[in-house]
Amino acid sequence: EPEVTQTPSHQVTQMGQEVILRCVPISNHLYFYWYRQILGQKVEFLVSFYNNEISEKSEIFDDQFSVERPDGSNFTLKIRSTKLEDSAMYFCASSAEDLYNEQFFGPGTRLTVL
Amino acid sequence: GNSVTQMEGPVTLSEEAFLTINCTYTATGYPSLFWYVQYPGEGLQLLLKATKADDKGSNKGFEATYRKETTSFHLEKGSVQVSDSAVYFCALSDRRNDMRFGAGTRLTVKP
Numbered sequence: 001e002p003e004v005t006q007t008p009s010h011q012v013t014q015m016g017q018e019v020i021l022r023c024v025p026i027s028n029h030l031y032f033y034w035y036r037q038i039l040g041q042k043v044e045f046l047v048s049f050y051n052n053e054i055s056e057k058s059e060i061f062d063d064q065f066s067v068e069r070p071d072g073s074n075f076t077l078k079i080r081s082t083k084l085e086d087s088a089m090y091f092c093a094s095s096a097e098d099l100y101n102e103q104f105f106g107p108g109t110r111l112t113v114l
Numbered sequence: 115g116n117s118v119t120q121m122e123g124p125v126t127l128s129e130e131a132f133l134t135i136n137c138t139y140t141a142t143g144y145p146s147l148f149w150y151v152q153y154p155g156e157g158l159q160l161l162l163k164a165t166k167a168d169d170k171g172s173n174k175g176f177e178a179t180y181r182k183e184t185t186s187f188h189l190e191k192g193s194v195q196v197s198d199s200a201v202y203f204c205a206l207s208d209r210r211n212d213m214r215f216g217a218g219t220r221l222t223v224k225p
Contacts, residue, residue, distance in 0.1 A: 033212070033213070035213070035215075041217075042203075042215055042216065042217045042218055043158065043203060043205075043218070044215070045212045045213060045214060045215075048212050056212045058212075091157060091158060093213070102146070102148070102160065102163060102207075103207070103213055104160070105150075105157050105158040105159070105160075106157060107156065107157040108157045
């Protein structure tokens with residue numbers, strides 16, 4: 001069964017450093033998403049991406065964040081200058097172009113900012 | 115904007131007890147509704163979904179019915195098992211294609 005994959009599973013970085021989180025969505029999917037979950041808290045929507053551009057973004061997704069689909073298979077989330085409060089689990093998801101909007105989630109990348 | 119309100123946890127039950135986790139939503143239009151489950155140390159897995167009013171989603175003994183009149187999508191299971199211990203998230207998605215999650219309800223089932 002096709003699945004969404006994410007790398008790395010755990011990333012540790014120093015405050016102020018740039019990080020890139022990588023995702024490989026399901027191959028025939030057209031919509032891509034990033035979510036985050038701070039430890040013990042709710043899953044929060046960050047951004048959705050379709051047709052090579054951002055279609056929706058939340059208030060969390062400020063200028064420090066960017067997304068890219070560099071090569072037709074990977075979907076990346078970049079945090080330019082990490083802050084302590086960026087420590088969270090980051091989930092990538094993808095969905096096919098249908099009316100039901102079911103999203104398939106990857107296993108997540110745990111980001112720890114020291 | 116769209117939002118989901120979920121029953122506060124944690125919920126602790128004995129094995130074979132009946133489970134209800136309440137979920138209500140606010141949305142413009144006609145969203146699809148979902149329950150996701152997160153087992154310890156893992157990512158989110160889709161448990162069940164419903165795409166229109168009066169639809170019932172079901173999987174692994176869990177059920178939820180899309181009630182437009184009460185804007186609810188309560189999760190139920192007749193007899194829980196220890197292996198059902200997890201965090202359960204109610205979510206909705208509309209044509210804008212972003213998923214809004216509830217706060218999550220942690221369920222612990224004791225033998």
